[in-house]
Amino acid sequence: xxxVTKEQIIETLKEMTLLEINDLVKEIETAFGVSAAAxxxxxxxxxxxxxxxxxxxxxxxxxxAQKVAVIKAFREATGLGLMEAKAAVEKTPAVIKENxxxxxxxxxxxxxxxxxxxxxxx
Numbered sequence: 218x219x220x221v222t223k224e225q226i227i228e229t230l231k232e233m234t235l236l237e238i239n240d241l242v243k244e245i246e247t248a249f250g251v252s253a254a255a256x257x258x259x260x261x262x263x264x265x266x267x268x269x270x271x272x273x274x275x276x277x278x279x280x281x282a283q284k285v286a287v288i289k290a291f292r293e294a295t296g297l298g299l300m301e302a303k304a305a306v307e308k309t310p311a312v313i314k315e316n317x318x319x320x321x322x323x324x325x326x327x328x329x330x331x332x333x334x335x336x337x338x339x
Contacts, residue, residue, distance in 0.1 A: 272317060273319050275325050275336055276310050276311065286332035287332045
């Protein structure tokens with residue numbers, strides 16, 4: 218049996234239709250017990266760990282001494298009424314906003330810290 222070169226295989230593939238190539242791939246998978254599917258990454262590499270999150274949650278950790286200012290900031294950020302905002306500020310930790318852009322979370326953090334509160338972005 219004559220050995221077939223890679224170039225000959227490529228030329229043969231160029232003459233085949235996509236359906237014929239698909240059938241060929243399935244037969245190769247069966248014959249050799251392999252899969253043509255792309256491997257799935259098991260562990261995230263360093264690049265994935267360094268990638269910035271696309272959405273974060275900002276939470277109130279401690280209202281601090283100036284609760285009135287924090288309640289105002291909470292109302293402004295969430296759109297809640299006075300009683301709901303007051304209740305949330307008094308029972309910390311409380312989620313301020315979820316699934317927001319990191320930039321928006323940083324802006325809110327600055328506002329709350331200016332009011333005397335401690336917040337956590339995560």
